[in-house]
Amino acid sequence: QSALTQPPSASGSRGQSVTISCTGSTSDVGGYNYVSWFQQHPGKAPRLMIYEVNKRPSGVPDRFSGSKSGSTASLTVSGLQAEDEADYYCSSYAGSNSVLFGGGTKLTVL
């Protein structure tokens, strides 16, 4: 199984919105509504930002939203803030009791 495909980098100015894509196949992203998104700052453990495509855990700002169309999931960060600068990873249930992660996207806030 290959990793899910994410753009290596993304950027946006403070206050703007940015969308990060995560492309898989019908065997993973397209086949299940179990897509999660994680934020990771350097040297820190990942933080869950979105689960089950578009649900936010308690404490995650509503500036973060998730969606899915076909085999591509997306994370949108609205009203970019300096602290949003981090690496972002998507994941998906991939059938046969397994999980796939994306390669990660480095988000820069200009």
Place this chain on the structure above:
Amino acid sequence: EVKLLESGGGLVQPGGSLRLSCAASGFSFSSYAMSWVRQAPGKGLQWVSSINSSGGTTYLADSVKGRFTISRDNSKNTLFLQLNSLRADDTAVYYCAKGGYYARYEYWGQGTLVTVSS
């Protein structure tokens, strides 16, 4: 407060073994599936293994099948990962996470570094 604390990492020679532990507190450990996720230096996240709440069913990534074993001791609120036949490409920070293969990993440990090198 949910806490996950990994231990057991270190430097090991190729072909060697290590046993990682993850001590859990702040939630009903025996009610939740648990997982291990690793991250090679400078690389992305990779799911390694999950185990159901009772410990009776385990799941492993193809890359570690036959070499790694996940287990748990619900009486001690502890998750384990036995790493055998280690290779250089197993070098990574290993995180334990609350949750199973649907990847709703809301809680993570701080990670423990495994370095495989001669």
